[in-house]
Amino acid sequence: MSPSHRIADPVVHRAHHRDADDDRPRLECGVCGVWGAEGDASAAVALGLHALQHRGQEACGIASVSGDRFHTERHQGLVGEAFGGADLVDRLPGDAAVGHTRYSTSGGSFLRNIQPMFADLDTGGIAIAHNGNLTNFRALRNELVAEGSIFQSTSDSEVILHLIARSRRSRIVDRFVDALSRIEGGYALVAQTPKKMIGARDPLGIRPLVLGRLGEAWVLASESCALDTIGATFIRDVEHGEVVVIDEEGLRSMRPFPARAARPCLFEYVYFSRPDSVVNGKSVYEVRKAMGRALAREHGVEADIVVPVPDSGVPAALGYAQESGLPFEMGIIRSHYLGRTFIQPSQGARQKGVKMKHSPNRAALAGKRVVLIDDSIVRGTTSLKLVRSVRAAGAAEVHLRSASPPILYPDFYGIDMPEREQLLAANHSLAEMRALLEVDSLGFLSVDGLYGAVGAGPRNAEQPQYTDHYFTGDYPTRLLDREVETGGAEVAHKQLSLLVSA
Helix, strand or coil, X not given: CCCEEEECCCCCCCCXXXXXXXXXXXXXXXXXXEECCCCEHHHHHHHHHHHCHHHCCXXXXXXXXXXXXXXXXXXXXXXXHXXXXXXXXXXXXXXXXXXXXXXXXXXXXXXXXCCCEEXXXXXXXXXXXXXXXXXXXXXXXXXXXXXXXXXXXXCHHHHHHHHHHXXXXXXXXXXXXXXXXXXXXXXXXXXXXXCXXXXXXXXXXXXXXXXXXXXXXXXXXXXXXXXXXXXXXXXXXXXXXXXXXXXCXXXXXXXXXXXXXXXXXXXXXXXXXXXXXXXXXXXXXXXXXXXXXXXXXXXXXXXXXXXXXXXXXHHHHXXXXXXXXXXXXXXXXXXXXXXXXXXXXXXXXXXXXXXXXEEECHHHHCCCEEEEEECCCCXXXXXXXXXXXXXXXXXXXXXXXXXXXXXCCCCCCCCECCCHHHCHHHHCCHHHHHHHCCCCEEEECCHHHHHHHCCCCCCCXXXXXXXXXXXXXXXXXXXXXXXXXXXXXXXXXXXXXXXXXX
């Protein structure tokens, strides 16, 4: 049955871009689904999406189902702005709902790309929310278009809907699995039909997905912090390569694909996940503190205070301070009340917005030898501005430390990261980076140090325990679209680099 739709702001289409002062890897997306919530599933999903707001601040959407009728809303902007009204349950009624908060990593920032995406199939309606990125998206899309498929968006998520629609299987779960067998990359999916909620995680477990209970209701979400906000109880992680099906008969698990060793994304611990989340059985907060302790052991320096780049650098800085015995100080204060810099009307306004995000605390910094801790260094533009502001506040020395290894390669699994030629560490030696960033010393956590912080021991080069290509160039899956785009040159370069480093 056709859904009722509400799409906010139907005129403005912003082109996807990254301004010159935006030096953070963009968070991928967040997904949340609730089944069996007795009429107010959309309210629970909205709360879950609010907890996942850090995973995508560009747009959000919810699709609920009441009987066999779907109700959908998709909006640009933040979850609280879109779904904070008291009439939400009236607008989006039903016992089941699925939601999504996004930053576009594939397809651009158009309204037509906002999820959940909906389709009417011969088996009934289906809404799908997707976190991640398909590395064979273009190949599949070109194949589907050549065979007559008509696309309404430029998002890789719509490919999954087309594959489900074109499957020759009779049952919707089998169609869903059939579609999964065609896609490659990193993904966490939550799909909603009138009768079932289906969750799936890619065979390597690159992107996270957790399962919880809210009374008699079931919850699927990208992170455990969403369960905490809703008031749900964490049950377990959805396992790598697992498909879970939830309906009136309860939950059942399927493992439709050949078993493979898990390789979850290390950047979930470095930057993406909220510190109060538990990802793959590990507290993000504790892992980040362990990263800081390892960083202090590897790159200790004579100094007076340890200062984090807030907010994601705080746990690592705490660990560094505990290990080194140096005082921890909030030498940089971050404002939490700024609008998003990427929607400012001009480059000049965006630059002012970035300067307003972080302010030096002169009382803590003046005359001090400062160890400045950041979670990672990407292009270095933000790092340089912060170093200059700390010096301008009177710091005697600035020693910059990164709680992750040097980022050398781009990502293709749902992280919007600059191309290799824009990555600072990929194009400069340590001495060159130190000079460019105007610091007295510079240190990066080693790959083995990061592995140790997550409790994995030294990296196993033959069978890496985590997805870590941004540091090592070891991509865990085939990059079909990228290989076609570069004619195989990039892959050959990566393989040569690994051979030489070995």
